[in-house]
Amino acid sequence: MKKIVYITGVGQSEVKRPSLKSGAELTIDACLxxxxxxxxxxxxxxxxxxxxxxxxxxxxxxxxxxxxxxxLLGLDVKWFGGGxxxxxxxxxxxxxxxxxxxxxxxxxLVFRTITESSARLKDKTVSTLGKIGGKSGRDSNPLWMNYTxxxxxxxxxxxxxxxxxxxxxxxxxxxxxxxxxxxCRANAADNPxxxxxxxxxxxxxxxxxxxxxxxxxxxxxxxxxxxTAIILSRKDCAKDxxxxxxxxxxxxxxxxxxxxxxxISLTHMITRDVAKNxxxxxxxxxxxxxxxxxxDGFSILTLIWMEALGLCGIGEGGAFIEGGQRISRTGExxxxxxxxxxxxxxxxxxxxxxxxxxxIWGRAGDRQLTKCDTAVVxxxxxxxxxxxxxxxxxx
Amino acid sequence: MSQILPEITDENAxxxxxxxxxxxMITQCDDCAFYIHPPSGFCVKCRSKNVSPKPxxxxxxVASFTINHQQWLPDLKTPYTxxxxxxxxxxxxxxxTNITGCDPETVHIDMPVEVNFxxxxxxxxxxxxxxxxxxxx
Ligand SMILES: [Zn+2]
Numbered sequence: 453m454k455k456i457v458y459i460t461g462v463g464q465s466e467v468k469r470p471s472l473k474s475g476a477e478l479t480i481d482a483c484l485x486x487x488x489x490x491x492x493x494x495x496x497x498x499x500x501x502x503x504x505x506x507x508x509x510x511x512x513x514x515x516x517x518x519x520x521x522x523x524l525l526g527l528d529v530k531w532f533g534g535g536x537x538x539x540x541x542x543x544x545x546x547x548x549x550x551x552x553x554x555x556x557x558x559x560x561l562v563f564r565t566i567t568e569s570s571a572r573l574k575d576k577t578v579s580t581l582g583k584i585g586g587k588s589g590r591d592s593n594p595l596w597m598n599y600t601x602x603x604x605x606x607x608x609x610x611x612x613x614x615x616x617x618x619x620x621x622x623x624x625x626x627x628x629x630x631x632x633x634x635x636c637r638a639n640a641a642d643n644p645x646x647x648x649x650x651x652x653x654x655x656x657x658x659x660x661x662x663x664x665x666x667x668x669x670x671x672x673x674x675x676x677x678x679x680t681a682i683i684l685s686r687k688d689c690a691k692d693x694x695x696x697x698x699x700x701x702x703x704x705x706x707x708x709x710x711x712x713x714x715x716i717s718l719t720h721m722i723t724r725d726v727a728k729n730x731x732x733x734x735x736x737x738x739x740x741x742x743x744x745x746x747x748d749g750f751s752i753l754t755l756i757w758m759e760a761l762g763l764c765g766i767g768e769g770g771a772f773i774e775g776g777q778r779i780s781r782t783g784e785x786x787x788x789x790x791x792x793x794x795x796x797x798x799x800x801x802x803x804x805x806x807x808x809x810x811x812i813w814g815r816a817g818d819r820q821l822t823k824c825d826t827a828v829v830x831x832x833x834x835x836x837x838x839x840x841x842x843x844x845x846x847x
Numbered sequence: 848m849s850q851i852l853p854e855i856t857d858e859n860a861x862x863x864x865x866x867x868x869x870x871x872m873i874t875q876c877d878d879c880a881f882y883i884h885p886p887s888g889f890c891v892k893c894r895s896k897n898v899s900p901k902p903x904x905x906x907x908x909v910a911s912f913t914i915n916h917q918q919w920l921p922d923l924k925t926p927y928t929x930x931x932x933x934x935x936x937x938x939x940x941x942x943x944t945n946i947t948g949c950d951p952e953t954v955h956i957d958m959p960v961e962v963n964f965x966x967x968x969x970x971x972x973x974x975x976x977x978x979x980x981x982x983x984x
Contacts, residue, residue, distance in 0.1 A: 580919050582851040592854035598885055599943045600851040601972055602929055605919030609929050610943075612913035620911070620956040664913040664929075714931045714943050715884070718911050 453733050457549040458690040458697035459842065460559075461490025461683040462809045467645040467797040470570035471677035475515035476524055478679040479565045483525060486681035491693045492559060497683075498530045499557030501548035502564060503541055503801065505534025512571030512578060513800075514564070516679075521563060531556040539705035539726070540832030541747065541801025545840055546703045548684045558689040564802040565679040572675055580605045599713065608672060608750065610713045611833055612664035615752040617718040619666055622767035624755070626666060630657035631776040632751035632787075633670040633794050639781065640791025642819035647674050648795040671751040676797035680806050691847055698812050699845035704730025704830070705838050713834045719767075723760035726830065726837045731762070734841055738762035741841075742824045743811055744785055745804035747831040748792040757830045758787070761839070781821055789819050804829045805840070812844050852970045858886045861900035866964030866971025872900040873940070882937045905962035907934040907975065910941050914951045928954050932975050948976035 463485025465471075465478040473481070487494055505517030516524070518532040531551045539546055541564070548560035571578045582591050582600030591597040596604075604610060618624045634657060640646035652670065660669040683693075690697045706729030709716040716722055731737075738761060746757040755769040763785050764772035773779050779787045790796045790807040797803070808827035810816045830839035853863055858874075862885070865872035874883045876890035877897040883890060890898055912930035928951045933941035946954050948963070960975035 577920060590852050590854040594885075597853040601853050601970070602943050602945045603851075603915070603919075603923065603927060604929055604943060605923070606917070608917070609913055609915055612915075613911040613929070613931055616913055617911040617956065661916070662914075663917045664915045667913075712885075714941055715939070718931065 453702060454553055455699060455701065456687040457552045457700045458685050458687060458845075459682055459700065459805070459809055460685040460690050460693040460697045461486045461488070461492070462806045463487070463489055463681045464645070464799075464803070464806055465679040467647065467676050467678040467799065468569070469647050469674065469676045469797065470573055473677070475565050475567045475679070478567070478677060479516050479521060479563060480524065482565070482679035482681040483521070483561060483563055486561065486683050490559070490683040490685065492683065494525055494527065496559050497527055497561045499548060499551050499560035500527065500529055500532040501544040501551065501560055501562045502534040503538060503543035504536035507536060512567040515567050516565045521561070539707070539838030540836035542805060542829060542831045542838045542840060544802070545682065545684070545700070545805060546705050546838055549700050549703060552684055552686045558686050560684040561681060562684060562802065563679060563681040564800060566798065566800050567677045568675040568798065569677045595712065607834065608667060609664045611750045611752060612667045614718055614721060614756065615666050615750075618752060618755070621719055622770060624770035626658065627654065628770040628774050629666070629671065629751055629755065630654055631773040631779065632748065632754050633657055635776050635779050636748060636788050636792040636794040636796070639789050639819055640795035642817065643790045643796055645797070646791040646795055647676055647797040667750060667752065670794070673749050673793035673798040674795065676799065678797060678799045678803075680799050680802035682802055682805050687847065696813065696844065697847065698809050698842050701736060701826075701841040701843045702730050702733035703838065703840045704733070707835070707837070709835070711835045716835055720756055720760050721834055722837045723757050723830070726839050727760040727762065730839045730841060736826065736841060736843070740826050741785070741828045743789060743808070743821055743827050744787050745789070745808045745827060745829045746787055747801075747804070747833065748788055748794045749798065749833055751794060753833045754787060754792070758785070761828060761830060781819060786821055789816065789821065801831045804831060805842075808842050812842065850967055852967055855969065858888065862886055863970050865900070865902070866966065866973060869964070870902040871905040871962045871973055873903045873934070873936070874898050875901040882940045884940060884942060903934055903936050906978070907932045907941075907960055909946065909954060909956055909958040909960060911956055912946060912954050914954070926951055930954065930975065932960055945974050946976065947974050
């Protein structure tokens with residue numbers, strides 16, 4: 453990597469459960485805020501990236517993609533792209549950075565919109581896998597067809613099996629795992645946008661119902677309606693924007709394993725491939741990280757990312773998070789300082805980048821860390837995964 | 848009904864329909880004997896195109912599992928056990944299935960299991976039960 457891509461602005465719509473705004477309105481709010489935050493005009497934007505994009509179906513998981521956005525905002529772009537088949541929920545950041553490094557763009561608008569909360573008001577099963585449909589009434593998806601005949605109707609079931617394996621191989625306990633949800637809840641109390649802010653005790657966690665053993669309700673993130681936008685700028689063009697942009701020090705997008713949920717490592721999925729790839733792109737080390745914004749679609753995934761990224765030893769995550777102090781905002785490795793997706797809301801990927809930048813820029817309000825120069829962001833579960841290392845850097 | 852069935856293709860037919868003859872069929876490389884799953888026409892080990900479905904023992908062990916309690920669809924009966932079973936033939940040769948024929952609370956990682964088949968239309972789902980205390984399919 454040439455290390456010439458900087459984050460120059462971030463924006464986020466309201467985060468609601470549900471929002472009365474449409475996906476398009478939320479997207480416009482986020483994008484305009486991000487462009488203004490960077491000190492740019494819409495006419496400066498010459499690239500658009502998104503994960504996964506609308507996949508030609510406008511589903512609430514991602515109702516608006518790059519083509520929808522460029523049309524919506526009337527942008528004149530030199531490159532745009534999206535698509536599910538990439539390194540997970542922060543693939544837009546990785547792809548956008550590549551477009552800049554390749555010399556195609558100066559300022560790329562990366563965004564992610566999700567409207568699962570309002571969609572679920574109309575149909576509780578809207579995101580259930582394997583709902584019978586289509587001409588044959590059979591599952592023809594080359595990946596999911598291997599799982600849905602066995603009543604795998606949600607990724608929860610697959611991820612519960614990774615959690616079970618962690619419990620078995622490393623002695624992780626429910627009491628330890630509960631610290632992820634409790635830490636996120638405590639952080640959410642200081643995030644005005646967070647969905648759930650009321651305190652959560654270990655008793656609350658342990659008495660929440662089991663969804664798929666060993667995962668409980670409070671191990672699963674909370675649906676919301678929201679849009680998040682991030683502006684990436686080329687180094688020489690970043691000088692025209694704010695004085696203190698955030699350098700994309702490295703990205704991780706490696707994947708040595710099959711695209712599958714049952715053929716990959718059952719303890720660490722592809723996270724170790726991603727982490728190895730990211731650390732090979734930088735001279736920084738895990739000890740240089742001030743905070744970690746790690747995917748918590750399910751609590752166990754945060755723990756797995758912590759181990760894979762070297763923030764604690766492999767198999768040592770349970771002991772590391774025990775009691776919660778080390779991962780709190782005053783601990784050695786604060787995680788998900790805005791409440792993550794478990795309590796903040798399932799913004800799905802870019803919310804972590806947004807929070808990392810707020811912390812580096814000292815704009816995180818009551819949840820501001822005393823020191824945050826370097827942050828790691830990683831997102832995804834199963835075969836999906838990508839990461840980025842962000843740091844304060846003078847131009 | 849909430850029973851979902853896979854679309855049968857030329858490549859996957861042996862896997863989903865082998866149970867009609869009581870056989871678990873897994874695609875194997877004719878050149879290097881490596882098993883490839885889900886079935887495809889290419890060996891990722893030696894990069895050969897000479898692959899074909901072969902009957903395997905149907906014996907394996909539970910690599911991981913979960914007892915699902917959530918009612919994802921209106922007529923779904925809970926709880927039920929979803930597992931990833933690794934076959935004895937090859938390390939890492941595994942797939943998602945259900946464990947039946949035992950109390951879900953007795954299922955554990957590394958538990959020896961063997962295949963049985965559950966027929967729906969032209970599909971024979973490969974399910975697994977404990978090797979001891981087995982039940983008829
Ligand atoms: Zn071969």
